[in-house]
Amino acid sequence: METTLAHGANSAAQPLLQVDSVTLAFGGVRALSGVGFGVQPGSITAVIGPNGAGKTSLFNTISGFYRPTSGSIRFRGQDITRIPAPQRAKMGLGRSFQNIALFRGMTVLDNIKLGRHAHLKTNVFDALFYMGRARREEAELRRDIEERIIDFLEIDHIRHAPVSALSYGLQKRVEMARALAMQPEILMLDEPVAGMNREETEDMARFILDVRAEWGVTVLMVEHDMGMVMDLSDHVVVLNFGQVISQGVPAVVQADPEVNRAYLGSGNVDELRAKLRAAARIPTSAGAAA
Numbered sequence: 001m002e003t004t005l006a007h008g009a010n011s012a013a014q015p016l017l018q019v020d021s022v023t024l025a026f027g028g029v030r031a032l033s034g035v036g037f038g039v040q041p042g043s044i045t046a047v048i049g050p051n052g053a054g055k056t057s058l059f060n061t062i063s064g065f066y067r068p069t070s071g072s073i074r075f076r077g078q079d080i081t082r083i084p085a086p087q088r089a090k091m092g093l094g095r096s097f098q099n100i101a102l103f104r105g106m107t108v109l110d111n112i113k114l115g116r117h118a119h120l121k122t123n124v125f126d127a128l129f130y131m132g133r134a135r136r137e138e139a140e141l142r143r144d145i146e147e148r149i150i151d152f153l154e155i156d157h158i159r160h161a162p163v164s165a166l167s168y169g170l171q172k173r174v175e176m177a178r179a180l181a182m183q184p185e186i187l188m189l190d191e192p193v194a195g196m197n198r199e200e201t202e203d204m205a206r207f208i209l210d211v212r213a214e215w216g217v218t219v220l221m222v223e224h225d226m227g228m229v230m231d232l233s234d235h236v237v238v239l240n241f242g243q244v245i246s247q248g249v250p251a252v253v254q255a256d257p258e259v260n261r262a263y264l265g266s267g268n269v270d271e272l273r274a275k276l277r278a279a280a281r282i283p284t285s286a287g288a289a290a
């Protein structure tokens, strides 16, 4: 097993996250086969692919919910393949879920606090430490972070609302807030704009860009909205049947005939082609919403 190079190893040439030859099988189903790619620090990297391609499985493997059958995952140069999910979250891998996983009966604020809480309770020593003298400082720091997040995501007006009363778009935003409360170095978003209308999508696109610009967070996202993917991403990884069939800058992926072919079976190839060609520019400045 490789030893860690620790925090100083994060040079520009080294990816912040490196997925190498990852294979994941569920019984007879091979959800991932030899998947490899890197996420550069400060980048927005998108994983795309038809339904069932293995995108969520890949996310679950990176965040530690699934253990790969073979292959490795490195974060900041350290092999994290055998590190449990809560520990990975604590190390700086924060995420949201494809199907919203908020506590619907709880308020927005309480849901956001949970992100931080989960972060703290990862081991008993942390919990003891938390109960000790550092508790008050920690609570203040936490409040400060929560306030910054609420302000940043423009959800102040709903902070005391139960999540169940919110629109889908706002719930997705609260999920992002909770992921940010974990103070991630890499924010992993599984379909951040799925089911959103155009205005909500534009808002989310702006938040993703701002998270990187203002918070210095690296973003790894799974997304079906091609306009958004092509507009926001520095690097795009295309999965099909659990394999990487193309990757590179958006222009390279867009021009790759393999990518169009992969979507042939998904029933919406014309729509996808149109989207790829148009590569609709998403207005990111305020007031640009239609």
Ligand SMILES: Nc1ncnc2c1ncn2[C@@H]1O[C@H](COP(=O)(O)OP(=O)(O)OP(=O)(O)O)[C@@H](O)[C@H]1O
Residues within 6 Å of the ligand: 026, 029, 030, 031, 049, 050, 051, 052, 053, 054, 055, 056, 057, 058, 098
């Ligand atoms: N927990 C599981 N047990 C068994 N099979 C699974 C499990 N999770 C995923 N799979 C299978 O792995 C394959 C990839 O599924 P996955 O959810 O990763 O695809 P996806 O790319 O995220 O699709 P979508 O775009 O619909 O979200 C599918 O064949 C799926 O049925």
Ligand SMILES: [Mg+2]
Residues within 6 Å of the ligand: 055, 056, 057, 098
């Ligand atoms: Mg999925």
